[in-house]
Amino acid sequence: MSRREEVMFVNTVTDLVEWGLHGAPLPRGRAWVLRAGAVVAFLLVWSLASGLVVLGNLFNPIFLAGPWRVLGKVAELAVTGQLWGHVAATVERVVVGFATGALLALALGLPAGHFPVVRNLLEPIVEILRPIPPLAMLPLFIVWVGIGETSKIAFITYATFFPMFLTTVHAVGQVDPLLLRAAASLGARRTPLFFRVVLPAALPEILTGIRLGVALSFFVIVISEFIGAEEGLGYLINDGRNFFLVDQMLGAAIVLGLLGYAGNALVVRLGRRWLRWERPPA
Amino acid sequence: MSPAGVGGARVRVEGVHKAFALDGRSTPALVDINLEVQAGELLCLLGPSGCGKSTLLNIVAGFLPPTRGRVLVDATPITGPGPERGVVFQEYVLFPWLTVAQNVEFGPRLAGVEAARCREIAARYLDMVGLREHATKFPVQLSGGMKQRVAIARALANNPSIVLMDEPFGALDAQTREVMQEELSRIQRVEHKTIVFVTHSIREAVYLADRLVVLTSAPGRIREIFSIKLGEARDRFAPEFTRYESEITRVVKEEVAKVRE
Numbered sequence: 121m122s123r124r125e126e127v128m129f130v131n132t133v134t135d136l137v138e139w140g141l142h143g144a145p146l147p148r149g150r151a152w153v154l155r156a157g158a159v160v161a162f163l164l165v166w167s168l169a170s171g172l173v174v175l176g177n178l179f180n181p182i183f184l185a186g187p188w189r190v191l192g193k194v195a196e197l198a199v200t201g202q203l204w205g206h207v208a209a210t211v212e213r214v215v216v217g218f219a220t221g222a223l224l225a226l227a228l229g230l231p232a233g234h235f236p237v238v239r240n241l242l243e244p245i246v247e248i249l250r251p252i253p254p255l256a257m258l259p260l261f262i263v264w265v266g267i268g269e270t271s272k273i274a275f276i277t278y279a280t281f282f283p284m285f286l287t288t289v290h291a292v293g294q295v296d297p298l299l300l301r302a303a304a305s306l307g308a309r310r311t312p313l314f315f316r317v318v319l320p321a322a323l324p325e326i327l328t329g330i331r332l333g334v335a336l337s338f339f340v341i342v343i344s345e346f347i348g349a350e351e352g353l354g355y356l357i358n359d360g361r362n363f364f365l366v367d368q369m370l371g372a373a374i375v376l377g378l379l380g381y382a383g384n385a386l387v388v389r390l391g392r393r394w395l396r397w398e399r400p401p402a
Numbered sequence: 403m404s405p406a407g408v409g410g411a412r413v414r415v416e417g418v419h420k421a422f423a424l425d426g427r428s429t430p431a432l433v434d435i436n437l438e439v440q441a442g443e444l445l446c447l448l449g450p451s452g453c454g455k456s457t458l459l460n461i462v463a464g465f466l467p468p469t470r471g472r473v474l475v476d477a478t479p480i481t482g483p484g485p486e487r488g489v490v491f492q493e494y495v496l497f498p499w500l501t502v503a504q505n506v507e508f509g510p511r512l513a514g515v516e517a518a519r520c521r522e523i524a525a526r527y528l529d530m531v532g533l534r535e536h537a538t539k540f541p542v543q544l545s546g547g548m549k550q551r552v553a554i555a556r557a558l559a560n561n562p563s564i565v566l567m568d569e570p571f572g573a574l575d576a577q578t579r580e581v582m583q584e585e586l587s588r589i590q591r592v593e594h595k596t597i598v599f600v601t602h603s604i605r606e607a608v609y610l611a612d613r614l615v616v617l618t619s620a621p622g623r624i625r626e627i628f629s630i631k632l633g634e635a636r637d638r639f640a641p642e643f644t645r646y647e648s649e650i651t652r653v654v655k656e657e658v659a660k661v662r663e
Contacts, residue, residue, distance in 0.1 A: 296495075298491060298493060298495045299495060299497065301463075301465050301483065301489065301491075301495070302489065302491065302495040302497075303497075303508075304464075304465075304482070304483035305463060305464075305483045305484070305485070305487060305488060305489040305557075305566075306485060306488070306508050306509040306512065306556070306557075306560050307484070307485030307509055307512045307513060307560065308508075308512055312512055316508075316512070317497065320497070320499040321497075321499070323499075395499075396540075397498055397499045397500075397501075397540040397541075397542065398498075398542070399542075400539070400540045400542065400543060
């Protein structure tokens with residue numbers, strides 16, 4: 121078989137269905153070149169824009185720092201060691217806040233999805249609170265638990281709880297009844313039925329909720345770090361605003377983006393391991 | 403419940419009625435079904451679509467409660483699904499997150515059978531359905547026919563005394579379907595389970611059944627019961643086979659015609 125044919129070989133029906141819609145996936149190398157090319161092009165357009173501002177004397181170049189200046193600023197903060205304290209502060213808040221939110225969402229969402237009684241007890245409360253933008257609750261958290269770490273962590277927990285809770289309830293509630301019947305006729309009841317069938321069947325959707333939660337954590341941490349923080353990437357952005365350090369603002373934003381990307385990649389990786397059965401290696 | 407091991411239990415369906423609520427009105431699906439399936443017998447339920455044959459199977463499986471009447475396994479009335487009644491579904495319904503072998507081991511593991519023994523059981527039944535070398539694959543990697551073999555191995559590995567099969571070969575292509583019928587008939591000669599097999603294929607029913615129950619069009623009643631006296635290894639082209647086939651076809655056609663009227 122030639123190399124080309126090897127690449128085109130259909131392994132599963134799933135492949136065939138997906139390929140039917142999108143064509144065969146690109147060879148790895150080519151996909152990588154395209155991706156790297158896009159990043160380079162983005163940096164190029166950005167440098168060109170900031171260069172034009174300087175050359176054409178369009179406006180004060182301080183407003184649009186070029187990518188090299190921004191990356192230089194990040195490097196400078198990293199070398200002097202300032203960056204790491206801010207990164208650590210943000211990551212710690214995100215990890216603790218998100219983990220608490222995820223634990224709460226699973227602890228309440230799994231039983232709520234499985235037992236109609238629990239669902240009917242919890243859902244009205246969640247439905248009332250959910251439409252309130254979490255941001256509206258931030259000042260309240262500050263009043264209740266102070267301006268320190270606790271309010272920031274609690275805020276992340278609060279904001280990430282809802283999407284993770286709702287996807288968990290939905291995932292558990294939507295498990296194919298035929299799977300439950302098959303398991304019941306093999307002797308599975310109650311606890312084993314839940315842990316051996318309901319939970320693994322719901323896992324793909326629960327993981328989708330967890331990815332949403334991770335993304336949301338990085339979303340909301342910045343906001344709470346704008347208000348009364350002495351450390352953290354949100355603080356760094358706000359500090360940059362006060363002193364007109366656009367390179368610092370953009371730099372901190374890029375670091376946040378990278379952290380969010382890493383967080384998502386971690387969950388995707390875990391998902392690939394736990395959901396190996398969805399796309400097993402041929 | 404019969405003791406574990408090869409062999410089946412007797413199933414008795416006593417005065418079963420089933421009605422579903424449809425547009426706020428109670429619509430009968432099954433009327434006055436009385437039926438006895440002997441231990442080790444393969445009984446086919448046949449009838450026009452919508453006649454309630456799957457409903458009857460679901461009642462025996464314990465997935466649906468009858469509106470009236472009851473189902474007994476040996477002398478015990480059933481109250482829900484149970485491991486002594488294995489089920490094979492048309493849609494296979496394998497656990498996609500478990501490998502082929504893990505699917506087959508599911509029942510014995512739950513029952514607390516030790517791991518080494520579970521592996522032996524899985525190997526034995528995967529051999530029986532000819533899938534031993536696929537033991538470590540996941541269900542998404544299998545064809546329809548292979549999935550249904552795994553489902554049959556999974557049901558048998560749990561050592562039920564009764565196996566309920568709801569159009570198990572209905573989604574397979576014609577060739578695979580005949581191969582599966584032959585395999586089931588071969589397995590049954592070893593296992594002697596009590597099997598209730600729902601199908602709308604007359605050929606399939608004549609090939610497999612010891613007795614064959616034709617239901618009327620909806621609401622389902624028992625129209626006629628045929629004993630198929632063709633011995634164990636059946637020839638689909640033998641004249642006696644064709645005679646059964648045409649006789650039963652005539653009866654089923656009458657019922658299908660009633661739906662059209």
